Amino acid sequence: MKILIVDDEKPIxxxxxASLRDEGYQVDTAANGExxxxxMQTDSPQIVFLDIWMPGMDGIETLKQARQKFSQIExxxxxxxxxxxxxxxSTKLGAYDFIEKPLSIDKIVITLNNLKNYLNEKEEKTALxxxxxxxxxxxxxxxxxxxLKQLITQLAPSNSWCLVTGENGAGKNLVAQNVHxxxxxxxxxxxxxxxxxxxxxxxxxxxxxxxxxxxxxxxKTRRGKIELAQGGTLYLEEIQEVPPFVQMKLLKLLKEKxxxxxxxxxxxxxxxxxxxxxxxxxxxxxxQSKFREDFYTMLQTVxxxxxxxxxxxxxxxxxxxxxxxxxARESGETKKVFSEKAIQLMQEYAWPGNVRExxxxxxxxxxxxxxxxxxxxxxxxxxxxxxxxxxxxxxxxFRDARAQFEKEYLVQKIKxxxxxxxxxxxxxxxxxxxLHRKIKSYGIEVNS
Numbered sequence: 001m002k003i004l005i006v007d008d009e010k011p012i013x014x015x016x017x018a019s020l021r022d023e024g025y026q027v028d029t030a031a032n033g034e035x036x037x038x039x040m041q042t043d044s045p046q047i048v049f050l051d052i053w054m055p056g057m058d059g060i061e062t063l064k065q066a067r068q069k070f071s072q073i074e075x076x077x078x079x080x081x082x083x084x085x086x087x088x089x090s091t092k093l094g095a096y097d098f099i100e101k102p103l104s105i106d107k108i109v110i111t112l113n114n115l116k117n118y119l120n121e122k123e124e125k126t127a128l129x130x131x132x133x134x135x136x137x138x139x140x141x142x143x144x145x146x147x148l149k150q151l152i153t154q155l156a157p158s159n160s161w162c163l164v165t166g167e168n169g170a171g172k173n174l175v176a177q178n179v180h181x182x183x184x185x186x187x188x189x190x191x192x193x194x195x196x197x198x199x200x201x202x203x204x205x206x207x208x209x210x211x212x213x214x215x216x217x218x219x220k221t222r223r224g225k226i227e228l229a230q231g232g233t234l235y236l237e238e239i240q241e242v243p244p245f246v247q248m249k250l251l252k253l254l255k256e257k258x259x260x261x262x263x264x265x266x267x268x269x270x271x272x273x274x275x276x277x278x279x280x281x282x283x284x285x286x287x288q289s290k291f292r293e294d295f296y297t298m299l300q301t302v303x304x305x306x307x308x309x310x311x312x313x314x315x316x317x318x319x320x321x322x323x324x325x326x327x328a329r330e331s332g333e334t335k336k337v338f339s340e341k342a343i344q345l346m347q348e349y350a351w352p353g354n355v356r357e358x359x360x361x362x363x364x365x366x367x368x369x370x371x372x373x374x375x376x377x378x379x380x381x382x383x384x385x386x387x388x389x390x391x392x393x394x395x396x397x398f399r400d401a402r403a404q405f406e407k408e409y410l411v412q413k414i415k416x417x418x419x420x421x422x423x424x425x426x427x428x429x430x431x432x433x434x435l436h437r438k439i440k441s442y443g444i445e446v447n448s
Contacts, residue, residue, distance in 0.1 A: 001116070002026045002043060006036035006062065007051040007078070012103070016049065019105045023112075033057030040070050047115065050095075052079040052086060060090065067094045074115055078103065125187060136177050139322045140315035144307040148175070155302055156182040161254060163239070163299035164277040166306030169356030169429065172277040173237070175306055179275060180233040188232030193225045195241040196434045204246050205262045214263025226259060229272045238434065239276035239299070240285055247295040250274065254298060309351040309358060316347045319355065323362040331366065338374045345376055349384060352405035356429050383412075407442045410435075419446050 003025045007013050010031070017027040028043055030036040034057055040048065048066070052059035063075055077090045080101035087098040096118070097111050138149055155162060156179050164172045173192070180190045198206055205215075209224030225234055236242070242250070253259045254274070258267045276299055285291035309316070320338055328335040338346075351357050365374060365382045410424075417424040421439070425432040439446060 001047065002028070002045040003047045003049065004028050004030060004036065004039055004043065004045040005049045006030045006033065006054075006059070007049070008032055008054040009051070012051075012101075016103060016108075019108070023109060025112075033059065033062035036062055037065060037069075040066055040073060045073060046119070047112070048073055048075050050075050050077055052077055052090070053081055060086075060093070063090060063093050063095060074119065076111060076115070132181060136174060136181060138171065138174060138178060139319055140312055141318065142307070142312035142315050145312055145315060148304070148306065151302075151304060152178050152182065155179060155304075157184065159273050160302050161274045161276070161299060162302040162304060163282075164275060164304040164306060166277070166304075167308050167352075167354055168279055169354035170306040170308055171355050172304075172306050173235070175304055176233075176235040176275045176277065180235075180273075183233070183273075185232050185273060189229050190233050190235065191225050191229040192235045192237065194237040194431050194434075196238040196437075197431050200241070200243045203242060204249070207246065208249065208259055209261035209264075211261045211264035214261075221261070224261065226253065226270055226272055227268070231271055233273045233275060236274060236276045238278065238431075240278045240280045240282060240291060244290075244292050247292045251292075251295055251298065309354040313347045316358070317343050319358055320346065320362055323359050324366075327363055327366045333366065334372050336366065336369070336372050336374050338379075339376070341376050342374050342379045345379060345384065350405060352409045353428065357409070360427070403442070406438070407444065410438060410442065411444055414439075414444070414446060421446065 003020055005013050005016055005020075005027065006029075007016075008031055013029040013031070017029055020027045028039060028045070030039050032054055036048070036050070039045070050059045050062060050066075054062075059077060059079070063077070066073065066075070075090075075095040077087070077095045077098045078101060079086065079098070090098055096115055099107060099111065138145065138152075152175065162179075164175050166172050176192075177190060180186065193206065195203060205222070205224065207224050207226055209227055210218055210222040212218060212221045249259060253270060253272075257271065258269050260267055282291055282296050282299075286293045286296050317338075320343065324335050324338070327333075346358075346361075353360070361379075361382065361384065365378060368382050369378045371378070410428075413428050414421070414424050417427060421435060422432055425435045428435075430438075438444075
């Protein structure tokens, strides 16, 4: 491990460098801030001992410039005139620690050991994050997918709240995870909450928490999703289900960075980023006075639209190969190869359940087909032909067509699962309460 000592006092440079070499470190020295910056550039040390009080460019100014150029270096500040104010200022600028002169070699060795443990943990965490980011990759090279990836790259480093729109199964959750795990908040919590999973009366408590004795039977304070996501990201699915008075509290959270638990009086400071998604037209709900316009406008600052699979049909071969790889690894089978005609048939299908439906379909092919080569008759046997037989003559608008596809898809899935709504919801990736609402809205009869 390379260490650089930057101090204008030669005796300190000599004694400290000799002691650190005895501990097995590679050591170089610099007599001032300017020379120190040059050696950081040429020698790439991992750790720098930096004196604060030096003629010319002092340690604080050197630290400021170094942090901008060499983010990988860790700094330990040293000073014979240390104050709490100076120590706080240097740590705020990114220094790992602050040690006062006269220097204690024992204390320096302990600090270096702690720093090495910190760097090892940081390296392990970075490796885990990179592995997670790879597993969350958005697969596809269609133009609209490339634009989506570019928008994620631009937005992730910011703290902006945003709305992710798109159809069920298109990948809204995946987009939200990408925004979080490619942001500076990546090492902090990513908390998901489906607003359709609880009644309107309970949403406030679920989000903001409940103070002790606020409800009968609540004998201890309950933290809400916002507190659990502190420092990280809160992803709210089905945001259209949030009642207006809770939307107002979320607006306050955005503007003032603080909130109150249900039944509480104390205001709690919060650092949380909120991402939201919806499946209904929020603009229409605003016009119907069912959704706050100011909250909608705030969410629309940076809107994401995840394209439906039928809008990126050129990605289907890549997605099929990706899911096929995944299922082959999980099952221990040889990867199945789909014929060009089978892929073409899959590209012609509308996929109302989007990428989620395609993934489930590829898995079904693996279960039903023992052969390694998948042809047209295999994908038909797995149900593609039956599901795709939908009458379009009576459909006058795109909304009609989508509703027809959705209804037929749900009828087919409920039938496949023997009328079991809970199992159907799990298989197709919907919340049970949301599926019940869809069944009711389409007038689907369920015979269990």
